[in-house]
Amino acid sequence: MPSYIDTKYVNLISLRLPMFKRKNDGLYNFRCPFCGDSQKSKTKARGYFYQKRTDLFFRCHNCGQSNTFSNFLKQFDGEIYKEYALERYKEGVTGIGTNTPNPIFKHEKPKFHTKIDLPKISDLQDNHFAKKYLVNRAIPSQFLSYLYYTEDFKKFVKDMTKKDYDLNENEQRIIIPFYDENKNLITFQGRAFTNTLLRYITIKMDEDSSKIFGLDRLNLEEQFYVVEGPFDSFFLPNCIAMAGSDIKFSSHKEIGNAMDEGRGTMVFDNEPRNKEIISRMEKVIDRGWKICIWPLTEKKKDLNDMFLSGIFNLSEIINKNTYESLLAKTHLAEWRKK
Numbered sequence: 172m173p174s175y176i177d178t179k180y181v182n183l184i185s186l187r188l189p190m191f192k193r194k195n196d197g198l199y200n201f202r203c204p205f206c207g208d209s210q211k212s213k214t215k216a217r218g219y220f221y222q223k224r225t226d227l228f229f230r231c232h233n234c235g236q237s238n239t240f241s242n243f244l245k246q247f248d249g250e251i252y253k254e255y256a257l258e259r260y261k262e263g264v265t266g267i268g269t270n271t272p273n274p275i276f277k278h279e280k281p282k283f284h285t286k287i288d289l290p291k292i293s294d295l296q297d298n299h300f301a302k303k304y305l306v307n308r309a310i311p312s313q314f315l316s317y318l319y320y321t322e323d324f325k326k327f328v329k330d331m332t333k334k335d336y337d338l339n340e341n342e343q344r345i346i347i348p349f350y351d352e353n354k355n356l357i358t359f360q361g362r363a364f365t366n367t368l369l370r371y372i373t374i375k376m377d378e379d380s381s382k383i384f385g386l387d388r389l390n391l392e393e394q395f396y397v398v399e400g401p402f403d404s405f406f407l408p409n410c411i412a413m414a415g416s417d418i419k420f421s422s423h424k425e426i427g428n429a430m431d432e433g434r435g436t437m438v439f440d441n442e443p444r445n446k447e448i449i450s451r452m453e454k455v456i457d458r459g460w461k462i463c464i465w466p467l468t469e470k471k472k473d474l475n476d477m478f479l480s481g482i483f484n485l486s487e488i489i490n491k492n493t494y495e496s497l498l499a500k501t502h503l504a505e506w507r508k509k
Contacts, residue, residue: 177227177240180255181220182447184247190216193446197222204247206234253337254369285356285376287348289319289327301345304364309478314405319346324361328374331359338372347401349380349414350387358382360401360414373414381422385411391429396489398438403474407438407486418451419458430460436493440473441465443509456499463489464502467509 181199185191188201189208202208203218208231217232220240227240241259244252293315295302301320310318321327325338327346342363349358357380361372373382384401389411396410404410411426418437420427429435437455439448439462455462466488471477474485482488494502 174225176255176258178447180244180251181227181240182445184244184251188218190214192216197227203231203233203236205236206231208233250339250367250369254372257336287319287331287346287356287359289321289346291316292318292320292345295320301343301364305345308402308475310402311405317348319348320344321346321361324372328361332374332376336374344372347384349382349384351381352386352389354387360384371414379422382414382416383411383420383423383426384414386423389426391425391434393434395429395435396438396486397426397430397435398474399440400473400475403438406474406478407489418454430458433461433495436461436463436489438463438474438489441469442472443507449503449507452503456496456503459496461493461495462499462503463493464499464506466492467506 185199185201188204191199191201193199199220200216201218202216208217209215215233219230219232220227220243221230222228228238229240229243230237238246241252241255244255292302292305293312297303299320302315305315305318320343322341322343324342324344325336325340328334328336328338342361344361344363347360347362348356349360351357356376358373358375361374363370363372375382385404388409389395390409393409396404396407398404398407398410398412399414401412401414404412420430426435430437437452437460439452442448452462469477469488471480471482477485492502
């Protein structure tokens with residue numbers, strides 16, 4: 172199969188590729204965005220992503236253009252390519268089918284800023300668009316002091332990390348800080364206000380930093396929930412968000428142990444057509460962990476959308492629809508048919 176990163180970015184751009192369809196693992200078909208594909212027939216799709224070893228490539232059988240998936244992205248959307256390249260670099264993937272081990276630096280480890288010197292959302296005027304955006308999304312008021320606002324995300328990233336990332340200039344974003352169990356800043360996300368493909372950009376303060384959100388508020392001795400996004404975690408008690416991190420919790424064995432003991436419940440987005448989510452749910456069930464399978468009548472995609480639609484008893488609904496083992500597999504099979 173293609174790498175997780177390649178699959179993630181194929182899914183990300185799929186809605187922008189006319190007649191996109193997944194043929195099988197490692198093979199995708201769509202109308203070529205460069206030549207426009209067949210001019211005689213609007214139903215023909217001759218563009219393909221195909222797998223060779225563990226890498227993806229692009230080829231159009233109409234115009235003959237052929238390239239790596241990486242170079243396809245660079246030509247198709249330069250901004251999303253930057254995020255893709257950054258993610259591959261962080262995973263140690265430097266070329267076709269190659270991985271480079273982490274280098275050993277002999278100089279001192281750089282000292283990052285550990286305090287965010289930005290206005291908190293709660294301190295902004297009520298008519299400020301950033302505050303209005305979060306209030307309109309019904310983010311609980313107690314968490315507005317947890318979030319920050321920046322007028323220039325690129326400058327903020329450079330100030331915090333001393334690195335000059337290839338980001339847009341003067342881009343306004345909400346800053347979502349990730350703290351560890353000792354309330355040390357370990358990671359932060361920049362959330363865009365527009366529906367750009369790069370809505371979330373995650374910056375780790377250190378390569379070993381976790382991407383789990385809410386560790387500073389987690390009590391593993393009580394029932395807890397694990398959701399996908401930080402905003403969704405605000406709508407459940409004792410909740411953390413994976414934010415794209417490893418669902419095995421390999422860097423947080425204590426969370427995995429608590430899941431093994433039945434104190435945690437995995438809550439994925441309500442997207443039965445999302446093959447990546449289905450795959451992750453199957454892995455959770457195979458580990459014997461508790462998982463929420465949304466009722467077939469629920470149409471909203473995530474917890475935030477459900478809350479906005481007037482569903483306020485989210486934890487009660489989740490608890491009633493939490494399963495494990497064989498029962499979870501049965502309900503998952505029904506749910507994915509929605």
